[in-house]
Amino acid sequence: xxxxxxxxxxxxxxxxxxxxxxxxxxxxxxxxxxxxxxxxxxxxxxxxxxxxxxxxxxxxxxxxxxxxxxxxxxxxxxxxxxxxxxxxxxxxxxxxxxxxxxxxxxxxxxxxxxxxxxxxxxxxxxxxxxxxxxxxxxxxxxxxxxxxxxxxxxxxxxxxxxxxxxxxxxxxxxxxxxxxxxxxxxxxxxxxxxxxxxxxxxxxxxxxxxxxxxxxxxxxxxxxxxxxxxxxxxxxxxxxxxxxxxxxxxxxxxxxxxxxxxxxxxxxxxxxxxxxxxxxxxxxxxxxxxxxxxxxxxxxxxxxxxxxxxxxxxxxxxxxxxxxx
Numbered sequence: 001x002x003x004x005x006x007x008x009x010x011x012x013x014x015x016x017x018x019x020x021x022x023x024x025x026x027x028x029x030x031x032x033x034x035x036x037x038x039x040x041x042x043x044x045x046x047x048x049x050x051x052x053x054x055x056x057x058x059x060x061x062x063x064x065x066x067x068x069x070x071x072x073x074x075x076x077x078x079x080x081x082x083x084x085x086x087x088x089x090x091x092x093x094x095x096x097x098x099x100x101x102x103x104x105x106x107x108x109x110x111x112x113x114x115x116x117x118x119x120x121x122x123x124x125x126x127x128x129x130x131x132x133x134x135x136x137x138x139x140x141x142x143x144x145x146x147x148x149x150x151x152x153x154x155x156x157x158x159x160x161x162x163x164x165x166x167x168x169x170x171x172x173x174x175x176x177x178x179x180x181x182x183x184x185x186x187x188x189x190x191x192x193x194x195x196x197x198x199x200x201x202x203x204x205x206x207x208x209x210x211x212x213x214x215x216x217x218x219x220x221x222x223x224x225x226x227x228x229x230x231x232x233x234x235x236x237x238x239x240x241x242x243x244x245x246x247x248x249x250x251x252x253x254x255x256x257x258x259x260x261x262x263x264x265x266x267x268x269x270x271x272x273x274x275x276x277x278x279x280x281x282x283x284x285x286x287x288x289x290x291x292x293x294x295x296x297x298x299x300x301x302x303x304x305x306x307x308x309x310x311x312x313x314x315x316x317x318x319x320x321x322x323x324x325x
Contacts, residue, residue, distance in 0.1 A: 002325065004098035004305040007060045009049030012309040015098075017302070020062070023096070023103045025075030030082055030106055032089065035118035036299075037097040038066030038126050039308050039321040041243065046095075047309060054093055063305075064097025064323070066090055066126040067104075068118035078106050086112040088121040090129075090281065098305055100325040110281060113289035120288055123295035123320035127154035128284025129277065133270035134240050135162065137263060138214055142167030145207055146214040147227050150243060151188060152179035154320035157296040159216050160186045165292055171203055171212070171230075173223060175315060182296065182318055194223045203230055214238070221246040233259040240265055243315060299324050 003020045025031045043063050045052040057063075068088040074080055089108040096102045112121045134155070138146075146163050150156045151172030163170045164187040172188035174180050175195050183191035190206055192199040203211065212230045220242030228237055228248065237260055242248070255262045271277045287293045296319025300308040304323075311317040 001100040002302060003062050003100070004064075004302060004323075005060050005062055006047055009047065009056070009059070012044075012047070012306040012313070015047065015063070015306045015309065017305070020099070022101055025073055025078070025103045027076040028078060028105055028107075029075040029103050030071045030078055030087075030109065031073040031101055031103050032067055032069045032087060033072045034067045034097070034100055034102050034325050035069040036067070036122045037064050037099070037102075037302070037323040037325070038122045039064070039300075039305070039312065039323060040066065040126060041241070041312055044309050044313050057095055062096045062099050064095055064099070064102075065092065066122050067097045067102045068112060068122040068125070069102075071109075072101075074106075075103075082106065082109070086118070088112050088118070088125045088285070090125050090277070098302065098323060100302070110285060113285055116285065116289045119297050119299060119322045119324070120295050121285065122322055123154060123297060124284040124288045124293075125281055127320050128158060128288065128293070128295065129280035130240070130270075131155050131158040131162070132280045132283050132287075133274060134159070134216065134238060134265050136270070136273050137238055137265045138216075138236060140166040140168060141213065143169065144213040145169045145171065145211045146216065147171045147173065147203075147212045147230060148188075148216045149173045149194070149219040149223055149227060151183045151186075151191070152296070152318045153218070154295065155218060155240070156216075157182075157186055157319055158293055160188050161293050162287075164188070168214075169207070171207075173199070173219075173227070179318055186296075194226075200226045200230060210235075216240070217248070219243050220248050224248045225250070228260070231258070231260050235260050237262040238265050239263065295320055297322055
């Protein structure tokens with residue numbers, strides 16, 4: 001089979017397109033003929049050797065933890081009814097997704113709902129479940145204003161759509177005209193380029209001095225600092241990343257004086273509140289299958305995994321980056 005293999009931690013160019021022996025499923029496992037593999041920002045951290053939520057893998061390794069495709073082989077003890085079933089799975093702490101074939105435990109599988117293609121399914125099993133994990137910490141009141149940073153990204157796209165479905169007024173921030181066009185197409189009431197000076201003043205002109213009840217922040221840095229200033233007394237700042245490389249640390253006293261709740265929602269608390277990861281995954285897949293959410297996708301051929309990583313790291317990507325074997 002063809003795979004992407006990492007032999008040494010470092011830049012994206014260290015991802016090599018190679019061949020490897022086909023894996024065989026062990027007891028309780030299935031093998032998936034991969035039709036789409038998800039690329040996550042965490043993958044770029046692991047590749048570069050930076051600390052993250054997963055321990056560094058032994059090298060060489062095949063990266064990737066999100067796959068969708070068809071079960072083509074089952075291991076001992078697994079019901080053969082799975083053969084030929086279209087499935088999607090998050091592989092958990094075990095990599096191996098950047099490949100034409102991947103193995104995982106049968107308990108990790110979800111059948112892909114009718115009408116959902118593999119690339120969309122793989123977006124929802126990772127990015128979708130994170131989106132619904134974040135939304136657990138927000139009170140959505142129709143008519144209130146919510147600000148979404150990185151609104152053209154995988155999570156941002158889903159947040160904008162879900163908030164609009166819930167009746168909120170949405171301000172979506174993204175970098176560049178092409179991305180803000182996408183944000184507007186997803187239904188944002190105001191789509192702004194955070195690279196342009198004065199973007200926050202345009203929000204105030206439209207909605208008032210400090211109009212926002214919610215801020216969904218996956219960027220950090222100067223963009224988040226300016227967006228926090230748009231929050232009203234009693235507003236909520238939900239942090240789920242800092243793709244700018246600069247987490248916002250204004251201090252508890254600042255937020256207390258403003259009457260703002262600032263909360264990092266990443267980590268075990270996200271799944272504990274939901275009742276487990278699988279609950280979030282099922283919810284995300286169902287929403288996409290119903291047509292209520294439409295994940296944005298940016299596909300790359302499997303052989304171009306390095307380019308996919310560079311797109312993520314330079315914030316040049318839009319939506320969920322997926323590899324197609």
